[in-house]
Amino acid sequence: MFEARGWTDGLPITPPTPDHVTAALEAALLEPGQVLGVETVRGRAITAQKAAINAVMAGCRPRAFAVVAAAVEAMCDPAFLLHGATSSTGGCAVLIIVNGPIRRELGMTGTFNALGGADRASLAIGRAVRLIFRNLLGVRPGELDRSTLGHPGKLSYCLGEDEEGSPWPSLGTDRGAPAGASTVTVFAAGSPRQIMNEWTTEPEAILDTIAAEMRANLLHYSIWAGNHCLVLPPQLRDRFASAGWSKADIRAYLYRHARVRRGDWERVGKASVVSDANRDQEYAALQSPDDLLIVAAGGPAGGFAAVIPPWFGNKSRAVTAGVGFCLEC
Numbered sequence: 001m002f003e004a005r006g007w008t009d010g011l012p013i014t015p016p017t018p019d020h021v022t023a024a025l026e027a028a029l030l031e032p033g034q035v036l037g038v039e040t041v042r043g044r045a046i047t048a049q050k051a052a053i054n055a056v057m058a059g060c061r062p063r064a065f066a067v068v069a070a071a072v073e074a075m076c077d078p079a080f081l082l083h084g085a086t087s088s089t090g091g092c093a094v095l096i097i098v099n100g101p102i103r104r105e106l107g108m109t110g111t112f113n114a115l116g117g118a119d120r121a122s123l124a125i126g127r128a129v130r131l132i133f134r135n136l137l138g139v140r141p142g143e144l145d146r147s148t149l150g151h152p153g154k155l156s157y158c159l160g161e162d163e164e165g166s167p168w169p170s171l172g173t174d175r176g177a178p179a180g181a182s183t184v185t186v187f188a189a190g191s192p193r194q195i196m197n198e199w200t201t202e203p204e205a206i207l208d209t210i211a212a213e214m215r216a217n218l219l220h221y222s223i224w225a226g227n228h229c230l231v232l233p234p235q236l237r238d239r240f241a242s243a244g245w246s247k248a249d250i251r252a253y254l255y256r257h258a259r260v261r262r263g264d265w266e267r268v269g270k271a272s273v274v275s276d277a278n279r280d281q282e283y284a285a286l287q288s289p290d291d292l293l294i295v296a297a298g299g300p301a302g303g304f305a306a307v308i309p310p311w312f313g314n315k316s317r318a319v320t321a322g323v324g325f326c327l328e329c
Helices: 018-027 048-058 062-075 082-087 102-106 120-136 203-220 234-242 247-257 262-268
Strands: 035-039 044-047 093-099 158-160 183-189 193-196 228-232 259-261 282-284 292-296 304-308 319-322
Touching: 018 048, 018 062, 035 048, 035 062, 044 048, 044 120, 048 062, 048 120, 062 093, 062 102, 062 120, 062 183, 062 319, 093 102, 093 120, 120 158, 193 203, 203 234, 203 247, 203 259, 203 262, 203 304, 228 234, 234 304, 247 292, 259 262
Parallel strands: 093 158, 228 292
Antiparallel strands: 035 044, 093 183, 183 319, 193 304, 228 304, 259 282
16 A cells, blocks of 8 residues: 555555554654754655654664654755755765764664665664655655666665774764764765775875765766765774874865866866866865765775765755754754
């Protein structure tokens, strides 16, 4: 019945019985009619009860709904540009990054297979957001969702940071959360671009490889600056920490080096948009160093990292919300 009515993504669901929905609402300390946010272009209000129904269907355990609710709140911030991110032909997905004690409470690992659905909570939270889009905002392929290609993150795109294994403050702390608080950061994002450099211990050399991937996105996809997410597993984190590098050092280096000139487009088949007047115009991947979201996650072996580029440059901004509290209040 649910699939026939277009209420699911085609995969099995947990029936959203009143008891299951009530348990989710109670775990998140939310009233059924409480409005989590409004998609302003179409005037669609997302209530806690309706969001909880979709979270239950996605397989979320009750406590995980608090994370889903915070993600909805963050996505409805005007800076996120929710309508554009969910209807664009560009086919982005919402990357959800979870920080704070709730990760451990939910069993979010943040280590092996971190971007591949490593645990139930990550899979279910990401899927819940997608079902909310589908059922509450009408974001279905060929209808409001006009993605030409999309990417697998549209099914679920969520991870918890490996805070315990990181030498640095967490992303939540970077974005203003108090110590001991749980947060959710949402980012309208392309698919992960994996890089590898295990032939050096020099931070600059490692970052040159990462900067090359960021430049590739400027050349091959969009030339507009915006948030990027850099996911760093332990091996490369250890390289930076051993050399005394902080997150601020990494951000500053990539801000300086992840740049292209308009004339570089001639080498990738885009000569028609290059002229003598604009050939030397420079474009940076980041508007400022703080645009880079650095997340500690991944398994221990290999000199791997992932660059996750933005959907539409700075038109959509990453937004962070507190889980169970107001971060901006």
